[in-house]
Amino acid sequence: MILYHKNMNQSTKIQLKSESVLLDKNEIARTADLLSDYIQYLNSVAESQKYExxxxxxxxxxxxxxxxxxxxxxxxxxxxxxxxxxxxxxxxxxxxxxxxxxxxxxxxxxxxxxxxxxxxxxxxxxxxxxxxxxxxxxxxxxxxxxxxxxxxxxxxxxxxxxxxxxxxxxxxxxxxxxxxxxxxxxxxxxxxxxxxxxxxxxxxxxxxxxxxxxxxxxxxxxxxxxxxxNIQELLGGALQMRNACLQSDNQFNPALLSAVVTFLHYKNGVKINNSFFFNPELESLGKWCRQLMGESLGKQFDSVGTEVRAGITPIVSIGSTDLHSMAQLYFGGPKDKLTTIIYHSETESKLTVPNERMLPSLIVGINGKSPAKLMDAIVGGVAEAYKMNGLPYVTLQLPTISAETLGELLQFKMLETMFLAHLMNLNAFDQPNVEDYKSGTKKLLEST
CATH class of the missing domain: 3.40.50.10490 (Glucose-6-phosphate isomerase like protein; domain 1)
Structure with missing residues (x-):
C-alpha cells in the first residue's frame, strides 16, 4: 500500500510519502477521525490570534x-x-x-x-x-x-x-x-x-x-x-505548513498522517522513532526533533493523572555515516522502530567521480557520477532494504534546504507532536520530571 500526503494547491513544499507503513488504510482513516475535534479546536486557536x-x-x-x-x-x-x-x-x-x-x-x-x-x-x-x-x-x-x-x-x-x-x-x-x-x-x-x-x-x-x-x-x-x-521566509514556510495541518483530511494534512502512522505503530509495540537524515547539515535539526518528542511524549502520568510511563524514544541517524554503524541493528535487529527518511536531493555540482580513476577495478558504476547521484542511489538502496526486511518507514522529501522549507519542517514536527500527544492522552506541553534533576542540582550547589 502506498499513501501520499497530497500537496494541495502546492501550499507546502515538503512531500510526505508513506510507501511502506505496513498498516491498513481504513485503520489510518478511522484513527485520523479521532482527531477531528482537536483539529477544529486548533483552528479556533489560530483564528483567535491570542496566546491563551x-x-x-x-x-x-x-x-x-x-x-x-x-x-x-x-x-x-x-x-x-x-x-x-x-x-x-x-x-x-x-x-x-x-x-x-x-x-x-x-x-x-x-x-x-x-x-x-x-x-x-x-x-x-x-x-x-x-x-x-x-x-x-x-x-x-x-x-x-x-x-x-x-x-x-x-x-x-x-x-x-x-x-x-x-x-x-x-x-x-x-x-x-x-x-x-x-x-x-x-x-x-x-x-x-x-x-x-x-x-x-x-x-x-x-x-x-x-x-x-x-x-x-x-x-x-x-x-x-x-x-x-530571512526570518520572513522562515515564518512563511511555517504558516504554509500550519494551514495545511489544520485540515481534517489526512490526504492533505502531513502532520496528521504522520502522527496517525506513528501512533498505530506505537500501539503495536513500535516505540522507537528513528529520524534518518541524509543531509549532514540537518543533524542539529535531529537533536531538536529529539527534544520535542522526548519531552512532549515521555510522561509518567497521562492527562487525567493515571500513571502510564508512556513514551516514544527518539533517535537520530545520519546517512550515510550511520549505515556503517547502525544499519545492521536496524535491518537485522528487533522490529521496534519506525523510521522517517528525511532527504534533499542536492543540485548537481562540478564534482564528479572521474572517468579515468586511480582505482578503476574497484566499485562498478560510479564513473562520472556526482555526490548527489551517489547519495540518491544510497537513499534508494536504504528504502529497498526497509521493504525487503518488512520494516515500516515514511519519507520526507525536501525540495531545497532553505529558510522556507525549514519553517515548514519545524512546524510539521510541532503539530505532529501535538496530534500524537492527543492520541496518547498526554500533555504535550509540560515536562514535570525535568525538575527532578534541576532541584537536585540546586540543592547540591547550595550545600557546597
Missing part, C-alpha cells in the same frame, strides 16, 4: 507585533562590524536556532563574505567556554559581537552560570559590553527584573509558549535575524 492555549505557538508566524519588537532589536544590534552572535541558552532556548542555523547559514561563514557567526553556549564545559571566550577576545570592539541570554523561566542553572563566566571574561576589555547584551525571558521572571534594572535590552516571549515550541518566537528569530537569515 498551550497550542498558541501556532500563532507565532502571524505575530506582527513580535516582528516590530525584533526590528527594534536589529536596529540597535545589527551593524556592518558584527562578527559573532552568542546564544547563551540550553534545550528549547537554543536547539531550534541551532537547527536552522546549521542547515541554512553555517556553510556561508566559510565563504568570501561571511555572515555573522552564531556561537552557542549551552552545556557547562570549561573547554567549550574557553574556546568561545578566546574567539570573542579577538574582537577589537564590542560592536563586533552580540550576546543573547535566553531562559524562558529565567532560572536555568547552565545558562546563568555560562553568562556570568562569559561576562566576567569580557568586561575588562570591553567596558561597554552592557550595550551588547540581549536578554530573552518571560515578563516578570527574576531574569527579566534583573535585566531591566541593569538597562540591558530585554525582550519577552508569550508565557504560554513552551521552550521546545518557541523557535518562531523572539527566542529563535532574534539570533537568526542577526546572523542574516
Amino acid at each position: 492555549a498551550p497550542e498558541s505557538s501556532i500563532n507565532l508566524p502571524t505575530d506582527n507585533k513580535m516582528l516590530e519588537v525584533i526590528e527594534q532589536v536589529l536596529l540597535k544590534f545589527k551593524n556592518a562590524q558584527l562578527k559573532y552572535v552568542v546564544v547563551v541558552g540550553i534545550g528549547g532556548s537554543n536547539l531550534g536556532t541551532m537547527a536552522v542555523y546549521d542547515a541554512v547559514l553555517k556553510d556561508q561563514n566559510q565563504q568570501t563574505n561571511p555572515l555573522p557567526q552564531i556561537l552557542f553556549a549551552d552545556t557547562v564545559s570549561a573547554k567549550s567556554l574557553q574556546n568561545l571566550i578566546n574567539i570573542l577576545l579577538t574582537c577589537s570592539k564590542a560592536n563586533e559581537f552580540a550576546i543573547n541570554v535566553i531562559s524562558k523561566s529565567g532560572g536555568t542553572t547552565e545558562t546563568i552560570a555560562n553568562f556570568e563566566i562569559i561576562y566576567s571574561a569580557l568586561r575588562e576589555k570591553f567596558i561597554d559590553i552592557d550595550r551588547r547584551i540581549i536578554v530573552t525571558t518571560e515578563i516578570d521572571s527574576k531574569l527579566w527584573l534583573e535585566s531591566t534594572a541593569k538597562k540591558w535590552s530585554t525582550v519577552s516571549l508569550p508565557n504560554i509558549v513552551g521552550g521546545r515550541y518557541s523557535v518562531f518566537s523572539t527566542v529563535g528569530l532574534i539570533p537568526l535575524a542577526l546572523a542574516g537569515l
Whole structure:
C-alpha cells in the first residue's frame, strides 16, 4: 500500500510519502477521525490570534507585533562590524536556532563574505567556554559581537552560570559590553527584573509558549535575524505548513498522517522513532526533533493523572555515516522502530567521480557520477532494504534546504507532536520530571 500526503494547491513544499507503513488504510482513516475535534479546536486557536492555549505557538508566524519588537532589536544590534552572535541558552532556548542555523547559514561563514557567526553556549564545559571566550577576545570592539541570554523561566542553572563566566571574561576589555547584551525571558521572571534594572535590552516571549515550541518566537528569530537569515521566509514556510495541518483530511494534512502512522505503530509495540537524515547539515535539526518528542511524549502520568510511563524514544541517524554503524541493528535487529527518511536531493555540482580513476577495478558504476547521484542511489538502496526486511518507514522529501522549507519542517514536527500527544492522552506541553534533576542540582550547589 502506498499513501501520499497530497500537496494541495502546492501550499507546502515538503512531500510526505508513506510507501511502506505496513498498516491498513481504513485503520489510518478511522484513527485520523479521532482527531477531528482537536483539529477544529486548533483552528479556533489560530483564528483567535491570542496566546491563551498551550497550542498558541501556532500563532507565532502571524505575530506582527513580535516582528516590530525584533526590528527594534536589529536596529540597535545589527551593524556592518558584527562578527559573532552568542546564544547563551540550553534545550528549547537554543536547539531550534541551532537547527536552522546549521542547515541554512553555517556553510556561508566559510565563504568570501561571511555572515555573522552564531556561537552557542549551552552545556557547562570549561573547554567549550574557553574556546568561545578566546574567539570573542579577538574582537577589537564590542560592536563586533552580540550576546543573547535566553531562559524562558529565567532560572536555568547552565545558562546563568555560562553568562556570568562569559561576562566576567569580557568586561575588562570591553567596558561597554552592557550595550551588547540581549536578554530573552518571560515578563516578570527574576531574569527579566534583573535585566531591566541593569538597562540591558530585554525582550519577552508569550508565557504560554513552551521552550521546545518557541523557535518562531523572539527566542529563535532574534539570533537568526542577526546572523542574516530571512526570518520572513522562515515564518512563511511555517504558516504554509500550519494551514495545511489544520485540515481534517489526512490526504492533505502531513502532520496528521504522520502522527496517525506513528501512533498505530506505537500501539503495536513500535516505540522507537528513528529520524534518518541524509543531509549532514540537518543533524542539529535531529537533536531538536529529539527534544520535542522526548519531552512532549515521555510522561509518567497521562492527562487525567493515571500513571502510564508512556513514551516514544527518539533517535537520530545520519546517512550515510550511520549505515556503517547502525544499519545492521536496524535491518537485522528487533522490529521496534519506525523510521522517517528525511532527504534533499542536492543540485548537481562540478564534482564528479572521474572517468579515468586511480582505482578503476574497484566499485562498478560510479564513473562520472556526482555526490548527489551517489547519495540518491544510497537513499534508494536504504528504502529497498526497509521493504525487503518488512520494516515500516515514511519519507520526507525536501525540495531545497532553505529558510522556507525549514519553517515548514519545524512546524510539521510541532503539530505532529501535538496530534500524537492527543492520541496518547498526554500533555504535550509540560515536562514535570525535568525538575527532578534541576532541584537536585540546586540543592547540591547550595550545600557546597
